Amino acid sequence: MVLGNQVEWAIHCCSVLSGLGVGERVSTKTLAEFHGVPKEYLSKALQQLAQAEIIDGTLGPKGGYRLNKPADQISFLDIVEAIEGRKTTFQCTEIRANNPCIKGEKMKGICGVAQVMYRADEAWRDELRRVTLVDLQKTLKKNVSADLLQRSGEWLSRD
Amino acid sequence: MVLGNQVEWAIHCCSVLSGLGVGERVSTKTLAEFHGVPKEYLSKALQQLAQAEIIDGTLGPKGGYRLNKPADQISFLDIVEAIEGRKTTFQCTEIRANNPCIKGEKMKGICGVAQVMYRADEAWRDELRRVTLVDLQKTLKKNVSADLLQRSGEWLSRD
DNA sequence: GGTATTTTACTCGGATAGTCTATGTCCGAGTGAGTCTGG
């Protein structure tokens, strides 16, 4: 049970976009080169983010992506769900219904096993819901040298 | 990102084993029929549980599995980790090291993105760690008719 | 100079392909409780 790389890429891309000036956009190509990942495949992830209205892309030259809402209104969960979908990590197959001792007897409530797993799932989601791109930006500023941040910013808006 | 069916099966099997009398064992075949899942494949999951020393199997006729420790010392997390391994759900590929602006500069600390994901992962684990087979047994007794529980017990110890 | 056309640099989205994992099947080897056999 492992999250795909696209999730990691998507979050890093959103992080980059959240550091942009007003009116600025970054193209898929630039994002791909900056992160060292295949352009075409990254594009799929960005499309999904766009479909979830987290980012917004424009066509043509000078086109590219930017955030579609304020960075403090975009949580990690939003991004993860945009890429991975909203399925729970545990899928109950109602195994208990196969019990040969049950005849017509109807089962009440949800399966006890599923209940526990769903609760854990919800704890995971809660944690991701609490963190926004602004929080990420703050820890970045704390852990990365101002010099590197500036050089990266210039690299991204070069051409 | 979805947990495999084996996790569900494993927990249900442990639940059954935790309801057993002293000295009793249940065979893979019986467990498979009881849950309506393929015997050979379920066997793989049970082997992993045995390797993690959660259950204990004996060979020969009258052989089968039983819990290897008291039910209140077996958490959902133990079972999940026995089946799925101990990998975190998020795998950091150190994408930030691909930044073309970094030259020799060494990165300090763990990636801010990974940090958040790991925290969510830990919340998930905490929740699973808190629930044991005894807790599961309690909710079962609350939600399932005593009649069905008894019939199931008899079915499991039949020959 | 202003308008129309072309070029160019992007995104969008469908088609395809390889690899990996989850799922499931098959079978031979090992084990040990119960059964059988020979004295």
Added chain:
DNA sequence: CCAGACTCACTCGGACATAGACTATCCGAGTAAAATACC
């Protein structure tokens, strides 16, 4: 009646098959900014 051999039901674990998901790659269509051509 008892010891040793045998049988059978079970676990163990490796090999194999299949389906779906993940990770890509390629390309044609659409779009819009910029460059060019034309009047």
